[in-house]
Amino acid sequence: MFGIGMPELLIILVIILIIFGAGKLPEIGGAIGKGIRNFKTSFQDQDNLSDGKKTDKIEDKDK
Numbered sequence: 395m396f397g398i399g400m401p402e403l404l405i406i407l408v409i410i411l412i413i414f415g416a417g418k419l420p421e422i423g424g425a426i427g428k429g430i431r432n433f434k435t436s437f438q439d440q441d442n443l444s445d446g447k448k449t450d451k452i453e454d455k456d457k
Contacts (some may be wrong), residue, residue: 410422
């Protein structure tokens with residue numbers, strides 16, 4: 395995974411714990427999760443819009 399092994403991930407986690415503290419980690423995790431979810435839905439919406447435009451053009455040609 396991007397050349398990052400388990401020891402590197404543990405070091406990053408320890409640094410994050412030191413900077414933010416254990417109490418803030420659930421909030422940070424939730425914010426990251428919401429960001430990823432919004433990112434995925436924006437791509438799905440973009441695909442739906444592009445698919446909708448293609449079908450509209452096809453329907454207009456049939457009329």
